[in-house]
Amino acid sequence: MKLSKKIFLGSIAGILILGAGFSVSQQLKSTPITAATTSNNNTLKLVHGAYVYNKKGRRLKKYCGSWSNTHLRKGTNVQYSGTIQPIEKDSKQYYLLNDDNYNQSWLPYKKIKGKYYYSIGHGGYINAANVNEIDGQPL
Known part of the structure; x- marks a missing residue:
């Protein structure tokens, strides 16, 4: 495989990983807020x-x-x-x-x-x- 294809596939994989990381972190931040309002x-x-x-x-x-x-x-x-x-x-x-x-x-x-x-x-x-x-x- 050519070097340009490796760089291209690596950058796409990096973008997908970063995109998944942002969506997970946003979900984790919203869950405890709803739990804290009903805790008492x-x-x-x-x-x-x-x-x-x-x-x-x-x-x-x-x-x-x-x-x-x-x-x-x-x-x-x-x-x-x-x-x-x-x-x-x-x-x-x-x-x-x-x-x-x-x-x-x-x-x-x-x-x-x-x-x-x-x-x-x-x-x-x-x-x-x-x-x-x-x-x-x-x-």
Whole structure:
């Protein structure tokens, strides 16, 4: 192959690679902005990877019609079902660390086979020990 053809093909390959790089970087910048706006609205943030369980404490093989929904990765935000309720001070429950030390609150959870689980709706539960934040407030 002639040198001019090699240079021409190399420049086309370079342009294609740079074009793909710009489109990927633009997509990555737009995704976290949408996730950040919904992070404080009924969400649990995971500190460890978590599996989805049923009301009997058994791991689900499918959740919401998919196998991939049964394992949730560290750092993901998951929608929960229920409402945050006030509790007494110095309670033995998982509670939210608010700035106000006198008014503490908690998200009700369910005890199944000696472990505590938060309900995420559609018959799914997540182990409470895997949750780091609720609505942006640490546990």
